[in-house]
Amino acid sequence: MMEGSFNPKGIEQTLYQEWEAAGHFVPQGNGPGYCIVIPPPNITGSLHMGHAFNQTLMDTLIRYQRMNGRRALWQMGTDHAGIATQMVVERQLQMEGIDRLELGRDKFVDKVWEWRNESGGTISRQIRRMGSSLDWSRDRFTMDEGFIRAVTEVFVRLHEEGLIYRGTRLVNWDPSMQSAISDLEVENHEEQGHMWHFRYPLTSGLTADGRDHIVIATTRPETLLGDTAVAVHPDDERYADLIGRTLRLPLVGREIPIIADTYVDPAFGSGCVKITPAHDFNDYAVGQRHGLPMVNILTPDAHINNNAPEAFRGLERYAARKAVVTAMTELGLVERIDNHKLMVPRGDRSGAVIEPFLTDQWFMKMESLAKPAIEAVESGAIEFIPKLFENTYFAWMRNIQDWTISRQQWWGHRIPAWYDASGKAYVGRSESEVRNKHGLAADIALTPDPDVLDTWFSSALWTFGTLGWPEDTPELRLYHPTDVLVTGHDIIFFWVARMIMMTLHFTHEVPFRKVYIHGLVRDALGNKMSKTKGNGLDPLDFIDGIDLETLVEKRTSNLTQPQLAPRIAKSTRDDFPAGIDAYGTDAMRFTFCAMATLGRDVRFDVKRIEGYRNFCNKLWNAARFVLQNTEGHVPQTTDTPSLADRWIRSRTRAMIEANKLALDTYRFDLLANSIYDFAWHEYCDWYLEITKPLLWNESTPAAELSTLRTTLLQVLEVLLRAAHPIMPFITETIWREVAPRLGKPSGTVMLQNYPLIDELKDDPEATRAIEWLKGIVLGIRNIRGEANIKPSLAVNLLLQSGDANDRELAAACEPLVKRLAKVDQIEWLADGQSAPANALAVVGTLKVMVPLAGLIDLGAEKDRLRKEIERLKGEVQRISNKLSNEKFVANAPADVVDKERAKAADASGKLATLETQLRSL
């Protein structure tokens, strides 16, 4: 027997193990394929709220399609996450006092594999706790054997096609990692800095206004050491006569030219720009145009190198900045220093300030790859949901830059290139292939490229790579293109766009037909969750609960900035004074679905999950009620449904219809609302209450009772199937109790059909009847509530006026009205017959009266009437204004006008009745 309140702890893990052991997550049957690939979680640690959100949506879709009979594959896998993982393992080793460089590459990579085996297990356990029905038997890793093969193949082919090339370029250089990174991995943030105005002396002569120097402005004084020119705008009259003359670069002594270039904005600063081609992207371009020498003044770890004057050599870049400013000050060459806000580029992983740095790297040409990828979205072959994100996609794709794909790191896919003694690069699937292809004898030494590829290079192959490419597999034919990609808007460029380009290029198919883009999970205040801020939350803590001290400990340990610990501890104590309750997986999943509004970030509020935990409990107890009242029930073939049975079946059908629409349009919020509203406010609030007097009345006819019990079970059973994709555990648990009573074969709800609307009949007549009943009951309840009549006290009821329909329904629903509104006697008054003093509700034209008889305070009742009269007056006024507007009557559709007329009649009828009533009191 089911316990009195819902306790998720007991059921979830057992059920998941059962499902997995039974192989339910493996696609089966002969239905059409349906496939979603998981955005592979990084192996850097543990699952966060974003993963939980992401997976809830995917699992809902997968479970829905599986129930629809599709051969549904949810492809599992994890990402090696090159830089992120290397940093984590490096930090771990550091804490053990081990230096990466001392350890050496091979041993370090071994350590990372150890880490990945450990971390992978943690992630798998966490994902299982979310209830995610992934096919674990097909689990993949972006650096498994198959992926190494696929990555190599792709690299070699792109190189053969000339789309991958090696070159010396100015790239984004992360001095802390000493590696190149791509444009996307650089985050620009505004920071407070300074603008230094320096005087650069002319080698000879004077300026037009009689000075012997010009003034340049810079935010990076240390780059002065690498200046090879100063540029002015060609049309700038102030400097026209200086173009072609030279300056003496202070501190360095180099003679540098004054050049003219339209890049310079004459209105900004002095109109003179120092040009440092080796350390600034713009200056690089200017240098190229003017054939300027490039003087690199930095070492890979951002210290001043030997190309600079001796005094500055070996200084760290910010020390060098100070030294340059000091030296310039001493020379009297500082005009002034202003405060200045500037955009500072930082590495998204390391947080280090990025240097434009001249190095040899591998690049991918993107323009030709982007073209078909743009067309795929334009043509609708791929559809973004919400559509809005297509603009984001187009904007980036139409202005795409070449992709720096090599990383000076150890963890990742090795670049399949080898170098001979002269430094010439050979690309091939293996060293022997390279030797054969280029006729390189065995005695010619080849050195493998030490670098690895950007992590996103392999991620881009995810859909077809996981399905077996480059082999031609049955899975590729059945599941590719995949049906939908579900991911956050933060990786549209990193991942989605590159997947589209690579997949189209190599398979001539789109990777997926739809891309559902969801928002980011933020904390209750709308802040982005992060470990550094200490506002991150672990989904498992909402599932299992966590006490305050453990939570504080968890949030403040292993911080990259330990000094923040006290503040984080305090805010944690403020936000979760009693820790976090155990809400269970279903409540968490329901919360995510309910909050998945298109295109919006979600603020995760404990109040919401609490509400949905309560909903779980509601469902649980409704099931208990049904089970208690259907003990030993055997459904009969003859079905004689009452009005209420017909009504709830009809409403169930409407819910199913709404659910399907919601699921087909990826409106998880509407799906959740549809289920919640139906289950709580129709099935529980009304239908279960309606059944009580019938179930407990010995005079209820056997056939009617039997049908009632069948309906109780049937609707619950349909509801469980309908809700299963969102809340798998509770629905499975209850379903196993309920289904046998309907004669359904035992088993699992997850392999049942998703409800079809044809299982239930639409019944407008019954709907009207129950709406009538609700009107009567709500009217009486309003009177009772306003008059403060104790719920335990029964009232009598007088009915008057109304039509034949009212009399018929009143007779049919008498026991229901009595039960639902706690009414003792019901009596009809003839038209015109005077009634005792009473509180009045009007339903249609029917007068529903509760005799005052000492129960109700006359003054309070008058107030209640006046309030209702005011409301009705307003309504009548509004509608009559509308109807007296000839243009409205002439232009509005006939049905709208009719509707307004009916409303006016109803409202003014009620109004008249209530006004009469008020006078009579």
Added chain:
RNA sequence: GGGUGUUUAGCUCAGUUGGGAGAGCGACGGCCUUACAAGCCGUAGGUCGCAGGUUCGACCCCUGCAACACCCACCA
């Protein structure tokens, strides 16, 4: 600098061809009514950011403005 989004009840958010402003939570009042106090019943609360325009009619369509958020970008 360019672009996108958001602005609806105290809070978080729905509002699907323009035609009666909704939910959850919170607030207030009343209830241990034999599924559920994680519950039940009732009530209050909104000039739909601001200003115009189109229309018989605008939360919805158009224009402008404001605030906030995010994305992209090379201004020294």
